[in-house]
Amino acid sequence: MLSEDLLVEKHIDAHKATPGGLLPLLHSIQDDIGYIPEHSYKLISKALNISVAEVHGVVSFYHHFITTPPGQHVLHICRAESCQAMGSTELEAHAKTVLNVEYHQTTKDGAISMEPVYCLGNCALSPAVMLDEKVYGRVSKARLDALLTSSRKPK
Amino acid sequence: MSTRLYIPRDSSALSLGADEIAAAIQAHAGTTVDIVRNGSRGMYWLEPMIEVVTAKGRIAYGPVAPEDIKGLFDNDFLNGGEHPLRLGVTDELPWLKKQERLTFSRVGITDPVSVSDYVAHEGYRGLCKALELAPAAIVQEVTDSGLRGRGGAAFPTGIKWKTVLGCTAQQKYIVCNADEGDSGTYSDRMIMEGDPLVLIEGMTIAGLAVGADQGYIYLRSEYPDALVVLNEAIKNAYAAGYLGDDILGSGHRFHLEVRRAAGAYICGEETSLLESLEGKRGVIRFKPPLPAIEGLFGKPTVVNNVISLATVPIILDKGAAFYRDYGMGRSRGTLPIQLAGNIKYCGLVEKAFGITLRELLYDYGGGSASGRPIRAVQVGGPLGAYLPESQFDTPLDYEKFSEIWAVLGHGGIVAFDDTVDMARMARYAFEFCAIESCGKCTPCRIGSTRGVEVMDKIIAGTQPEKNAKLVRDLSDTMLNGSLCALGGMTPYPVLSAINHFPEDFGLQQHELAA
Ligand SMILES: Cc1cc2nc3c(=O)[nH]c(=O)nc-3n(C[C@H](O)[C@H](O)[C@H](O)COP(=O)(O)O)c2cc1C
Numbered sequence: 001m002l003s004e005d006l007l008v009e010k011h012i013d014a015h016k017a018t019p020g021g022l023l024p025l026l027h028s029i030q031d032d033i034g035y036i037p038e039h040s041y042k043l044i045s046k047a048l049n050i051s052v053a054e055v056h057g058v059v060s061f062y063h064h065f066i067t068t069p070p071g072q073h074v075l076h077i078c079r080a081e082s083c084q085a086m087g088s089t090e091l092e093a094h095a096k097t098v099l100n101v102e103y104h105q106t107t108k109d110g111a112i113s114m115e116p117v118y119c120l121g122n123c124a125l126s127p128a129v130m131l132d133e134k135v136y137g138r139v140s141k142a143r144l145d146a147l148l149t150s151s152r153k154p155k
Numbered sequence: 156m157s158t159r160l161y162i163p164r165d166s167s168a169l170s171l172g173a174d175e176i177a178a179a180i181q182a183h184a185g186t187t188v189d190i191v192r193n194g195s196r197g198m199y200w201l202e203p204m205i206e207v208v209t210a211k212g213r214i215a216y217g218p219v220a221p222e223d224i225k226g227l228f229d230n231d232f233l234n235g236g237e238h239p240l241r242l243g244v245t246d247e248l249p250w251l252k253k254q255e256r257l258t259f260s261r262v263g264i265t266d267p268v269s270v271s272d273y274v275a276h277e278g279y280r281g282l283c284k285a286l287e288l289a290p291a292a293i294v295q296e297v298t299d300s301g302l303r304g305r306g307g308a309a310f311p312t313g314i315k316w317k318t319v320l321g322c323t324a325q326q327k328y329i330v331c332n333a334d335e336g337d338s339g340t341y342s343d344r345m346i347m348e349g350d351p352l353v354l355i356e357g358m359t360i361a362g363l364a365v366g367a368d369q370g371y372i373y374l375r376s377e378y379p380d381a382l383v384v385l386n387e388a389i390k391n392a393y394a395a396g397y398l399g400d401d402i403l404g405s406g407h408r409f410h411l412e413v414r415r416a417a418g419a420y421i422c423g424e425e426t427s428l429l430e431s432l433e434g435k436r437g438v439i440r441f442k443p444p445l446p447a448i449e450g451l452f453g454k455p456t457v458v459n460n461v462i463s464l465a466t467v468p469i470i471l472d473k474g475a476a477f478y479r480d481y482g483m484g485r486s487r488g489t490l491p492i493q494l495a496g497n498i499k500y501c502g503l504v505e506k507a508f509g510i511t512l513r514e515l516l517y518d519y520g521g522g523s524a525s526g527r528p529i530r531a532v533q534v535g536g537p538l539g540a541y542l543p544e545s546q547f548d549t550p551l552d553y554e555k556f557s558e559i560w561a562v563l564g565h566g567g568i569v570a571f572d573d574t575v576d577m578a579r580m581a582r583y584a585f586e587f588c589a590i591e592s593c594g595k596c597t598p599c600r601i602g603s604t605r606g607v608e609v610m611d612k613i614i615a616g617t618q619p620e621k622n623a624k625l626v627r628d629l630s631d632t633m634l635n636g637s638l639c640a641l642g643g644m645t646p647y648p649v650l651s652a653i654n655h656f657p658e659d660f661g662l663q664q665h666e667l668a669a
């Protein structure tokens with residue numbers, strides 16, 4: 001906890017003078033730690049002079065921010081129309097089966113979290129997924145399996 | 156001398172392995188090649204597409220897979236050699252040649268982050284013109300061009316700028332809406348990854364025009380690659396004196412910063428976007444006051460879409476009349492159209508307004524990717540209507556589309572073949588609205604969830620007539636009682652699906668259109 005607080009403090013220092021700095025602050029915390037620890041709300045609220053409830057309200061409003069540690073990798077599956085037109089519904093069902101998780105859950109071994117996403121701007125190559133920060137296009141079930149397997153290999 | 160190659164860094168090209176191709180070619184050829192990472196030409200079925208600079212021009216090869224690389228070298232592709240993947244001189248490819256690329260004139264051609272390359276390809280000529288004009292004259296030029304906002308609402312850009320120019324305030328802002336949330340759209344992304352300097356130039360001109368010295372680009376968090384390119388381009392523009400306290404020695408200031416969104420569709424709506432930029436929940440603001448008068452931090456603010464702003468430089472450079480001469484009716488200029496979904500040749504088609512859906516779907520798109528008939532097309536994102544075959548001859552024009560109760564939105568076209576179940580698409584429209592609602596008004600917040608429940612009954616075959624009537628009533632309430640277009644336009648996809656495809660809802664005959 002303590003070391004996390006120190007990290008959070010570092011990000012607060014970097015952003016507290018930024019106009020409208022709460023989102024940039026939350027991004028840098030999540031980029032660094034992987035999620036927004038709820039016990040950091042107090043530190044944030046003090047530094048930005050807003051209530052803890054406001055911090056909570058902002059974090060919970062945005063789909064991107066998460067408050068529990070994700071798996072080692074995050075798989076975003078595009079659920080939007082263009083990808084549906086190219087079979088994303090079956091791809092999503094397949095992913096749920098092979099990973100044995102629902103959206104917003106992490107596999108038992110902690111390797112992969114699955115999240116929905118609504119368009120990756122890769123609609124010319126639907127269906128699309130994003131694994132961590134990398135987008136993939138024309139993702140068949142076999143291609144998804146291969147991606148998941150290679151992401152699980154120890155580096 | 157080394158041979159120059161172009162291999163896109165566009166994220167769609169990367170999604171098919173462009174980085175791996177670039178690395179393999181580099182490893183194979185070493186210093187004999189000079190690889191430029193450009194934007195995409197927008198022919199996505201050919202990505203990863205590489206171009207080789209030869210005496211005959213740029214020769215394209217694609218789609219290139221890692222296993223093709225040895226063969227390409229064996230066939231001397233560095234000198235434009237024959238190979239099954241050789242496509243010919245890029246600029247002569249009919250798909251590109253038939254287009255009218257104004258906003259996209261440099262995308263895929265230049266090094267996106269090189270200011271000198273940008274200037275060598277007519278970049279920053281618009282800004283140089285603007286620096287010689289009075290603010291009101293810049294605004295007049297944009298007004299005269301007929302440019303209307305490309306983010307969806309199609310409001311005349313010049314009129315918006317005039318309002319901000321007319322406000323007296325110490326601080327004003329230019330905000331670029333780069334939230335591009337609509338499914339089927341990627342033109343903003345292509346500009347930001349392929350020619351970010353044209354957006355930077357457009358925002359700088361906007362700043363000069365209205366008297367704003369600070370700009371923000373509100374970029375969706377789903378675009379990590381665009382973030383990297385934008386920041387590189389901004390850094391280079393500062394270093395070259397095109398951004399900063401004294402732009403090109405003119406005494407004018409303009410500063411620019413990218414802010415990341417956080418995955419909320421509603422934050423593409425301009426007032427919600429401004430709340431988000433202020434560090435708050437993205438809840439819609441009541442209008443008035445207009446953002447132009449009380450926008451970011453309460454100051455007069457121009458909020459414009461990426462494409463609107465990226466179109467300003469060519470208008471200033473070539474003049475309002477040049478741009479206005481393209482198009483039809485009150486839809487002037489060109490629209491970067493994005494083909495998506497079940498289409499064989501997906502990609503970016505920039506054409507003057509007036510081209511028909513049918514030409515886009517078949518002449519450019521080549522029909523469906525699956526080879527089955529195209530049954531429905533959604534134009535304008537998740538809040539756009541579904542159109543049946545009988546409406547494919549509608550020309551792309553804001554007014555013609557509203558006559559058929561449809562919208563052009565941001566120019567995304569998503570095609571579905573005859574395996575689509577339109578009742579499921581209507582259900583999805585409600586579901587999306589429920590997930591993304593900002594929660595401020597009841598018809599949207601509650602109505603969308605009710606809509607999903609009723610659609611579930613219809614899909615299960617329970618009393619379709621009665622439940623379809625419920626969907627219509629609900630849609631009416633949402634249409635009339637929502638504060639913004641998320642709740643107010645979700646009925647477009649829903650009702651158009653029922654009206655044009657009643658058989659998917661278990662309905663016998665066409666009911667009266669809403
Ligand atoms: C729910 C909703 C989502 C929107 N999303 C976007 C978006 O992602 N990008 C965009 O440019 N405009 C979007 N808009 C339109 C903006 O509110 C606004 O009209 C636009 O940014 C103005 O710029 P323009 O005049 O250049 O189009 C959205 C509107 C609504 C109601």
Ligand code: SF4
Nearest residue numbers: 593595596599639642
């Ligand atoms: S219609 Fe929906 S998204 Fe728009 S203001 Fe109302 S609740 Fe918010």
Ligand code: FES
Nearest residue numbers: 078083120122123
């Ligand atoms: S709809 Fe899936 S990438 Fe756009």
